[in-house]
Amino acid sequence: xxxxxxxxxxxxxxxxxxxxxxxxxxxxxxxxxxxxxxxxxxxxxxxxxxxxxxxxxxxxxxxxxxxxxxxxxxxxxxxxxxxxxxxxxxxxxxxxxxxxxxxxxxxxxxxxxxxxxxxxxxxxxxxxxxxxxxxxxxxxxxxxxxxxxxxxxxxxxxxxxxxxxxxxxxxxxxxxxxxxxxxxxxxxxxxxxxxxxxxxxxxxxxxxxxxxxxxxxxxxxxxxxxxxxxxxxxxxxxxxxxxxxxxxxxxxxxxxxxxxxxxxxxxxxxxxxxxxxxxxxxxxxxxxxxxxxxxxxxxxxxxxxxxxxxxxxxxxxxxxxxxxxxxxxxxxxxxxxxxxxxxxxxxxxxxxxx
Amino acid sequence: xxxxxxxxxxxxxxxxxxxxxxxxxxxxxxxxxxxxxxxxxxxxxxxxxxxxxxxxxxxxxxxxxxxxxxxxxxxxxxxxxxxxxxxxxxxxxxxxxxxxxxxxxxxxxxxxxxxxxxxxxxxxxxxxxxxxxxxxxxxxxxxxxxxxxxxxxxxxxxxxxxxxxxxxxxxxxxxxxxxxxxxxxxxxxxxxxxxxxxxxxxxxxxxxxxxxxxxxxxxxxxxxxxxxxxxxxxxxxxxxxxxxxxxxxxxxxxxxxxxxxxxxxxxxxxxxxxxxxxxxxxxxxxxxxxxxxxxxxxxxxxxxxxxxxxxxxxxxxxxxxxxxxxxxxxxxxxxxxxxxxxxxxxxxxxxxxx
DNA sequence: ATGAAAGCGCTAACAT
DNA sequence: ATGTTAGCGCTTTCAT
Numbered sequence: 161x162x163x164x165x166x167x168x169x170x171x172x173x174x175x176x177x178x179x180x181x182x183x184x185x186x187x188x189x190x191x192x193x194x195x196x197x198x199x200x201x202x203x204x205x206x207x208x209x210x211x212x213x214x215x216x217x218x219x220x221x222x223x224x225x226x227x228x229x230x231x232x233x234x235x236x237x238x239x240x241x242x243x244x245x246x247x248x249x250x251x252x253x254x255x256x257x258x259x260x261x262x263x264x265x266x267x268x269x270x271x272x273x274x275x276x277x278x279x280x281x282x283x284x285x286x287x288x289x290x291x292x293x294x295x296x297x298x299x300x301x302x303x304x305x306x307x308x309x310x311x312x313x314x315x316x317x318x319x320x321x322x323x324x325x326x327x328x329x330x331x332x333x334x335x336x337x338x339x340x341x342x343x344x345x346x347x348x349x350x351x352x353x354x355x356x357x358x359x360x361x362x363x364x365x366x367x368x369x370x371x372x373x374x375x376x377x378x379x380x381x382x383x384x385x386x387x388x389x390x391x392x393x394x395x396x397x398x399x400x401x402x403x404x405x406x407x408x409x410x411x412x413x414x415x416x417x418x419x420x421x422x423x424x425x426x427x428x429x430x431x432x433x434x435x436x437x438x439x440x441x442x443x444x445x446x447x448x449x450x451x452x453x454x455x456x457x458x459x460x461x462x463x464x465x466x467x468x469x470x471x472x473x474x475x476x477x478x479x480x481x482x483x484x485x486x487x488x489x490x491x492x493x494x495x496x497x498x499x500x501x502x503x504x505x506x507x508x509x510x511x512x513x514x
Numbered sequence: 515x516x517x518x519x520x521x522x523x524x525x526x527x528x529x530x531x532x533x534x535x536x537x538x539x540x541x542x543x544x545x546x547x548x549x550x551x552x553x554x555x556x557x558x559x560x561x562x563x564x565x566x567x568x569x570x571x572x573x574x575x576x577x578x579x580x581x582x583x584x585x586x587x588x589x590x591x592x593x594x595x596x597x598x599x600x601x602x603x604x605x606x607x608x609x610x611x612x613x614x615x616x617x618x619x620x621x622x623x624x625x626x627x628x629x630x631x632x633x634x635x636x637x638x639x640x641x642x643x644x645x646x647x648x649x650x651x652x653x654x655x656x657x658x659x660x661x662x663x664x665x666x667x668x669x670x671x672x673x674x675x676x677x678x679x680x681x682x683x684x685x686x687x688x689x690x691x692x693x694x695x696x697x698x699x700x701x702x703x704x705x706x707x708x709x710x711x712x713x714x715x716x717x718x719x720x721x722x723x724x725x726x727x728x729x730x731x732x733x734x735x736x737x738x739x740x741x742x743x744x745x746x747x748x749x750x751x752x753x754x755x756x757x758x759x760x761x762x763x764x765x766x767x768x769x770x771x772x773x774x775x776x777x778x779x780x781x782x783x784x785x786x787x788x789x790x791x792x793x794x795x796x797x798x799x800x801x802x803x804x805x806x807x808x809x810x811x812x813x814x815x816x817x818x819x820x821x822x823x824x825x826x827x828x829x830x831x832x833x834x835x836x837x838x839x840x841x842x843x844x845x846x847x848x849x850x851x852x853x854x855x856x857x858x859x860x861x862x863x864x865x866x867x868x
Numbered sequence: 869a870t871g872a873a874a875g876c877g878c879t880a881a882c883a884t
Numbered sequence: 885a886t887g888t889t890a891g892c893g894c895t896t897t898c899a900t
Contacts, residue, residue, distance in 0.1 A: 166876085166877065167643070179886080179887090180887045193885050198885080213644065214877055219878090220574050220879090238613070241609035244804070244805075244806055246605060251604060271621075272616075289568065290566050450598070456811065469595070524894065525893080539894070549869065568893060571892075573894090575875075575896070
């Protein structure tokens, strides 16, 4: 393949408009100190020649690469893809992140990093050195990985930690998991449920605890005991199955269950079916995440939506702002996670759900 | 944000190893004319310092950017993401494409382009000029868009056209849609079906015709008439619903239906339910694509798998090979699309499926 | 087999 | 408000 040069460079534009390179550069970057007429003249040449700046050259000279790195967990992502179960998280990140990037002339580069490897830093360094991104988006469970966070803290690159509430290095950004769990619990309570079970997610993810906290807070607010109503899962279908079994074979079985993700809710649905319990008549069910699948179960599940696209979009905005503002102040934003009502919830058969 | 320089550059390595920049460059690029000892010495310095080449600098001087652009249809992709139905196509492309890229030190950059816009060329030029990718992967319906293909043909960048069989500019790569349709039809025939209906996809996609061709070829081979058994859809759920209705309200209704994608199969399933037809007892159903959703319908659908990951992986390989070989010969590869058996197919109630 | 010099396209720093 | 100069990190070309 022959040495492929840029077809139209800033030089061509400068020559065409009869100005210096610097002036063209100023117009491209929307900088001050360009007279309106000059700006128009240069822009006309740019349009005429179809000039587009080379990000490689921009990166070489200036400090911007117009690349934002979205880092996801390698094993989990690949496993989801392989299983061909869909990877809603990825899709929604791309939706929110890519579109926002495009608005600002940036590009989102999706990268997989193996968390559990000893070489996390190596992997990160590789991506950073190769791409020189203007910002990095971390997703759970990376967001609170001390090794990763510490390393990035020393790199002088703005980074957003999605799903983290730990203030400190980087910009923390999380969805309102606790509030959402609380709202789900209240929804059930208002319908008359009292024994509301909860299946927790993997403790590797901080948000698991927030979801538990929300449920506990709500229960305590209602003056209802949590005794025997909390079971540990790890987000996998199997763990959900076991947790649901434990919950449903109790003498005083719950009249409603909140599962910390969709897979565990699916498992709960299956266990209920096995035990001859109709959902929602005999058991109400609310899941977290609202991935595509919950619309196609029987019955379709009421679920708490995880607003990933919105979050990714905000992450990009915060990075670009940090880049501009020359400083990355940490607003610790929280994004609301709404409850999507479908058909897996109703009032308990015997009021006060015993 | 302060001007952020590369932490470790080729200069540091050269100094550390006590050699010239050129020698380091040769080692990085695995070029000839480096003595084994020298190579080892340089590699040791690279490892010690944790040096990773900057792709921006590599692109600036040489002809490689180590970036491969995967171009997808903007409207459709965003619509799928928005609907939160999952976007299996995207996930599978990333799976196959990213992993293969990573093997070769490349990165896949996912890009959305609006086909229907008058400014397709502008959009493409923008991406090409900005990124200077080493190759481009086109997906349907872009793969056969004459405007796009013509434009890329003049860009001196290897590009793969997934889902295209038209030889000519670029490298064509397609899944065996015709063979798969034929196999699906044979599967039904062998079980005793004779009246096998077919719901076609949007004619904007060439593969729609291939799928029809496969079905027609099989029917003709069996000596069965296609009369009244073909209905046009456009891949949307609604179009599938209408097509299924037309098919199923015929006096001599089909005992089996092949739908050109999963959404239309879902619609067919729903129409059957409405009309009191049990699947598979009263109606056998096979869909195309095998997206995540077909495992969760009642019953789970037998489907033809679209091996997108495998195809994307091969696309990347072909691009890298073309780049290396300094020429892009067009092998016109075809990838097998296997039938995944689930529960939506059985022998017809009355043998010879009238 | 190794090295030196030139230059890729752009922007920061410094003129004017 | 505009222009000039130097250099980013690397590879290409051309020495040796």
